[in-house]
Amino acid sequence: MTMHDRRTFLGIAAASLLPVRTGAQAPAQRSPNELARHALTGPLEGFEVVLVQLNMSSGQRSSGPGHRHPGPVLGYVTEGQMLFAINNEPSQVLQAGGTFFEPTGAVHTSSGSAAPDAAARAVVFMVVPKGSPLTAPA
Numbered sequence: 001m002t003m004h005d006r007r008t009f010l011g012i013a014a015a016s017l018l019p020v021r022t023g024a025q026a027p028a029q030r031s032p033n034e035l036a037r038h039a040l041t042g043p044l045e046g047f048e049v050v051l052v053q054l055n056m057s058s059g060q061r062s063s064g065p066g067h068r069h070p071g072p073v074l075g076y077v078t079e080g081q082m083l084f085a086i087n088n089e090p091s092q093v094l095q096a097g098g099t100f101f102e103p104t105g106a107v108h109t110s111s112g113s114a115a116p117d118a119a120a121r122a123v124v125f126m127v128v129p130k131g132s133p134l135t136a137p138a
Helices: 003-016
Strands: 034-039 047-056 061-068 073-079 081-086 092-095 099-102 107-113 120-129
Touching (some): 047 107, 073 081, 081 099, 081 120, 092 099
Antiparallel strands (some): 034 047, 047 120, 061 107
16 A cells, blocks of 8 residues: 555545534544544435544454444554454455455454464444444344
């Protein structure tokens, strides 16, 4: 990923978090990892953008039946190496600076730190139906 691509990703994510109405208040955070949640308007009324930080301890991995997200997910690995797979595809190891995407309805089947002795972090940008939880069982 080039520096331009990173700037574009971060710019789009940041721009979508700007309040849509003068005096609009950001809703309260719903979990320690949820950084921001804002309602959308216009053709996306009824949806929210959500920014989440994922913190994966060294060796922390998940696999198995997996889970789904109620909307598309775009992620950016900020630190370490992260395992990622959807729909039972082979796991990929994503380096810091790498991105991942989950289309709406995909089953997230593998994630976590790829290194047994190092943590990994990622920032995730989601579009979800207003008020919905961020994950659901597969």
